[in-house]
């Protein structure tokens with residue numbers, strides 16, 4: 378350590394001497410102008426400034442056109458409409474401000490580039506101008522922030538007493554999801570990672586009667602137009618429950634329960650039959666068919682036709698198989714949902730089945 382520190386001190390001393398020698402050089406007035414920009418340099422730099430901003434805007438337009446197939450369709454949840462509106466207003470405002478400030482910055486750098494005969498105007502200040510460019514951003518930003526806050530509190534207002542919400546637990550672990558439905562009593566039984574044992578992979582408290590009728594599934598079925606409150610738990614590391622079509626995302630944190638609620642408004646079938654999805658799936662299948670041909674020619678298996686499904690994804694890089702951490706979401710009518718849930722065994726049934734084995 379001492380040797381290292383000594384070396385650092387010597388190096389720093391060297392740098393100090395070097396810098397001092399530069400100052401000494403400066404003080405000896407020289408007439409070498411090779412480092413000072415002349416009109417030719419200024420011309421080139423001015424044009425490059427303008428060309429750069431034009432290139433950026435052309436690239437932006439190209440990306441919008443080229444990649445518009447990656448945009449999501451209209452939201453499949455109630456709050457998603459407000460969310461999309463907030464996003465659109467913010468983006469349009471950002472674009473306007475960006476073009477006004479960066480566009481003008483680059484254009485003026487070009488227009489007023491250095492010329493030998495030009496002399497800079499000394500402009501001390503202008504109270505009126507400063508007032509205008511302060512008050513406009515203040516009003517616009519305050520408006521945007523207040524509007525954003527109202528939208529956020531609306532979305533995050535998770536009221537279990539409001540209406541008849543469905544309560545579902547989303548359980549994340551490396552590298553999969555499980556859903557837990559609360560059963561007849563609409564009350565999830567207590568759970569803790571310390572109770573994980575054998576088939577009790579979610580760590581339900583066996584002594585809690587609320588947990589006996591809970592149903593643990595590997596698909597997430599949701600009735601359309603009914604509010605769902607998700608209670609999220611993680612077994613191991615930080616995950617993130619991401620449901621892009623419903624404009625929903627929430628971190629799933631070990632040791633605590635995080636919540637998110639939304640009302641799905643478009644069933645899986647409706648989304649599959651929508652103009653947007655029919656077109657998109659046709660494009661995807663066209664690409665897959667071409668790829669299949671090559672695969673078959675190489676002696677491999679052909680790709681299956683792709684059909685649309687909603688998915689719950691993990692949006693936090695949580696380990697090697699993070700990319701594959703997904704669970705199918707099926708939004709359906711209340712009747713279909715009830716019929717499906719009936720076919721799922723309760724936790725109590727699973728326990729007694731194991732005991733009798």
Ligand SMILES: [Cu+2]
Nearest residue numbers: 616691695702
């Ligand atoms: Cu994950």
